[in-house]
Amino acid sequence: MTTLRFDDIRKTFGTTVALEEFSLDVREGELVSLLGPSGCGKTTALRVAAGFETGDRGSVHLSGNEITRVPAHKRNMGMVFQSYSLFPNLSVAQNVEFGLRTRKVRTEERRRRTMAVLDLVQLASLADRYPHQLSGGQQQRVALARALAIEPAVLLLDEPLSALDAKVRTTLRDEIRRIQTEIGTTTLFVTHDQEEALTISDRIAVMSEGRIEQLGTPMQIYRQPSSGFVARFIGSLNEIPAISKGPGRIEVAGRDYAVDHTHPIGASLSLLIRPEDTRLDPTGFAGTVVNSHFQGAATRIVVRVDTIDSLVEVHGVGDDLTSLQPGARTAVDFERSRAVCEARSI
């Protein structure tokens, strides 16, 4: 059983704190994504797992055994990097074989495993090509095959799709998930792309300033964000000013609502609500459409509400949305059960 555990890791670079109280359990066969903005420490966490960096404090455990001080080349972790990392002097097959050669695997077994993983990433026919003869997507698939060939205890993926164009990214993302599910390797995936994380992960750890803000399934992260940061980072968000009327109740533009919160009476709040949880409702807040975007499967409109000092975004399908043009009068309301309240900084 292969599990990966970070236990209270702290890592600094000079005066910059890259990781603080970083603890995470990755279960066997699970794909966990580290998601966050640039500089939040997600790549550092991955490099600590790989053994390229050592934490100033804390420990890393692989299947219960501490590996904090084990050098990178003895950890048996396959890694795919953000930039193309194939060895330019070696052909595709030789790249894939590299890890097997360092492990002194016998020639026949090496050849069998090399072709098997190249088959898995559907590139066996390009075994004799050199990296400079491959497209970016093909290079990343070879890098994935190379990481898988050593049958790693844990697969570490450091933004492997970020250098690729949108179409290739989507295809390769699905392929990574298919292969990961097929072979069941415990995987840690670093990304700053929320859609990528939501699509590919069993669980997501949203990171900010070196700490994990929230750890949960994609659905939990999206539907029940634990903080304003998580809510804002994942997906679009409407922020509507509100006043606390005591725990469980708020007032928005003179209307009372029941929304789960514990803030004291009179506290200034922000009501955070997803555009898709906002809807057109004749009994809601009246306003004027300021923008309307037809996006194919859905339509996005932005409404300036008369009684609220903010713009409200509505996503949805249906003719009632698509027919609204800038300047049109409408009214909006929101799904209270999915709203999150946080204290508003004034």
Added chain:
Amino acid sequence: MNRRLRSLLGIFGRRFVPTMVLIVSFLFFLAPLVTLARFSLQNVPTILLGWSTLFDKWSLSGLTRAFSDPNFWPSLSLTLRLTLGTVALTMLVVVPTAIWVHLRLPRLRSTIEFLTLLPYMIPAIAMVAGIVVVKPHVRWFLNSDLSLIPFYAVLALPFTYRSIDAGLRAIPLRVLVDASRSLGGGLASTIMKVLVPNLRAALISASFLTAAVVIGEFTIANTLLKETLPRFQATYVGREPQGGYGLNLLAILVTVALFVILNRLTRRKTTPRRPYLTHDSSFEEQPRATTLIGEGL
């Protein structure tokens, strides 16, 4: 200005000027070589060398006389050994240092660059003065012919370090090292199997530059009384100017040949020496869908 004239001027600017620059540059480098060749390989008195004698009495006799001098082959042998030793020392010291600086001490890169320039800025005669001061204390070392190797490695440093540094800047060093380590490569295997092959062009040019320095160095060898090829040439030119300059010409031609070889050696491979797919025919034919997906990404 009419359109036709402008078009002619355009053609003149685009084609004629660059061609003329190339021709003039070529003649600039070729003319001294031709005169050197005529002086050393034509048995015609210098005063009579002109267009009318261009094809008269060409001969290798001057060179063969130089080759038959009893001091020529020992001096050539010593210079070749010094070249190999200096290249080896440079590779052993400068390559790991440059890699270390790039990976671990990137902030010190400009300082190291400056330090490696010092042998270029300080004349060799200053180093000779230093050697003279310490000579009585390290006579046991300086008695050896190969004691020139460290001095030559220092003299070549401005060229070798720059060449290797440029090579390291041209590859994604950190990613390659990390990739190798994640695949189980230790330090030695990462350097030998990943970095050295990808620094091939830089290492070859550093080696050739080192060779050029060793083949041309006279001051230190003369001070330490070592019978190197440049020292032999200097004394031989005094005795036999024709053969001596013939040797100089030969040295230049060998250097040009080395650079042509360098150019051939550093070309990028497009097919592996031992193709993988021909070893196992079962992988030669791929399903059509697989190939299309593979090509598409």
